[in-house]
Amino acid sequence: MSKLKNYLPTVLKGSAVLGTVAAAAYFYRKDDTQKQHSILRNFPLIGRIRYMTEQIGPELRQYLFENNNEGTPFSRKEFEDVVKAGKYKERLIGFGSERDFNEAGYYIRNSMFPNLREELRIDNSQKINTKVYEVDEEGLLTRKEKREDRQIEPYFLRDEDAVIIGGETCRNPFKLKGLVGQSAMSYGALGENAITALSRGLGLAGGTWMNTGEGGLSKYHLSGNPDIMMQIGPGLFGVRTPGGEFFWEEFKKKSEIEQVKAFEIKLAQGAKIRGGHIEGQKVTEEIAQIRLVEPGQTINSPNRFYEFRNFNELFEFVERMRDVGGKPIGIKIVVGDLDALEEMTKTMRDTGKGPDFITVDGGEGGTGATYQELADAVGLPIMSALPLVDEMLKKYGVRNRVKLIASGKLTSPDKVAVALAMGADLVNIARGFMISVGCIMAEICHTNHCPAGVATTDSKLQEGLVIEEKQYRVANYVISLREGLFNLAAAAGIDTPTKFERKHIVHKDEWGRVSPVRDITLTPEKVEKLRNKEKVEK
Amino acid sequence: MRVLVIGTEDMTGEHVVKQLADRHHSPVALVGAENKVEEMVKLGAGDVVSLESRDFSSAFSGCEAVIYLSSASPRTGEGKPILVDHQTVIDSVEAAKKHGVKRFVLMNTMRAKEMESLDSGTNDVKYHSEELLRQEKLTYTVIRTSMPVDKPGIGKVEAGPSIVHDKGEIPKEDIASVLVKALDTEEVFNKTFHVTSGEILIDEALQRL
Incomplete structure (x- = not known):
């Protein structure tokens, strides 16, 4: 021994x-x-x-080598801003901004006489019970923190400032007490834990909405009782007949669900301007049931709806959907072809028909698995696309008939405010919400191997994502965005963020020259007209 | 009961208005600016008196009771120069007397060491207003709380003339419940006591006093 x-x-x-x-x-x-x-x-x-x-390069660069303003698609700083808002509900910083002020970008024009907090038109009559982390002690390698109950103010819009979609056209208009919602993310692309955490968090925060993505309406989307926008893509998931046609009865059934507040027809999205594709092995019993397809069979959705080929037919279809469902119908587009955009708005004017809202997805958008060439080059980025749509709608006198929802990397209050000033009525966020439920930007959404258990249906990986913990981060994040918007509104001298206009922002180029943000589509004749008008007024 | 609530700028005051309405009282909210009116109505205020348009004293007319939250009076709070405005407490007692208000519930926030007994630091200005209230022929209740915090109420407190194991904090929602329930709990009439977060249901804690 x-x-x-x-x-x-x-x-x-x-x-x-x-x-x-x-x-x-x-x-x-x-x-x-x-x-x-x-x-x-x-x-x-x-x-x-x-x-x-x-x-492991992306992770290494992110943690060790890139400075805080570098990194794509989101810099370390942008990522941290979202995480901190969700975890600590804290946006205060010390010792100044880390933004690169030499770069070109938009800035909010601050008023010399900003609004006092008590002058802001906020509705804080409701309170929200959430949980936040409090740091007790922070050392070099350790951080002592604990989660605490917190009662916070929701920063809703006042009732008369609320954005109403389909007020003139629908039996059941959709009233929104907040300007920020969750962009389309399907169950299947994200796992049930992520969708459930998002649903509960958004339901808790209120004044926001959840877009189901084209993968149909799942019980996970409904679990937290948030307001829902159901998206319908060319695959018609959730509203299709076994033969692949639009299933009106099923659509009617979906529209009778109280939580479903609006429908969005997805003509295109920033990440993939193409039809979706799901491998047969990912089509489980459950997914098949939600999407109304055959389990185990590979589905290729067409890259355009069979139901319509032009704007006239599309609008007829929208009319019929609104008539059957009684709820607002919108379309989601990516702007690339200005002639098509003009044709659309012209058709809206000529027929008196059209959608209740238009979601403009910036070309930079996209959680979806897609092809590199489509993600990089197809469609304009949001800050160019948005004003084009806004102006085109105004040009044909139909701007008041639709609400514009903007999306494309608008993860912080300042970016949301700039989008609102550029013409958006509402803002959609996808990846910001993914980060709030734990995404670490491993950039492997398409593989089903997401290490954070967000963009995966793998039950083993999803064990990492604790719904009870993440739901509060979702709520804190969205409320913190709303609070930030009111802060910016006050600074700009307006009393509610719905009043942001072009005049509240300026653009600074990389040489430091500042220019007001004017109409992008101004023709020489229009400029001449404006000059004459100015002369007359003088 | 028609109850005037003074100090609605803070979350505690908002909870008071809401809970009064929930218990079928008719809360009258005193606000500093016109802009707050809408929120108060949404909370359930039967009437809102804005100091922008009406005189302070007139708010008391027709009221049977006053709940005064001195951590946030209309002259204090964000952008206002004084933290706790004791002159307003004194003015309120005067106005209550003038308009025949019978019941007065006063809330004062205490520092940690002040929570230990009722008779510490008698030269503090805080106590002068309390003293004045006790001398008047009103049915008073003075409630001294530990630090109000933005946490959801748990419905349980510890209350008494002295608090030995002070938790150092109390959720604002619970303070509001204590104030509203104290209004018609005879056991606390003409009494001064401390309250902090604890283990006893609020109704019971008040009846034990």
């Missing part, structure tokens, strides 16, 4: 060394003989370091 005791350390050490050598030899030989990678053939074993670091 004592002998064994004496030899044991040596044996252990020996086997550790031998084991390592054996493993090295095994991998050396494997690398040397494989035919796939030339680097590994030439540099067996050592070459593996290259592949490993390449794979």
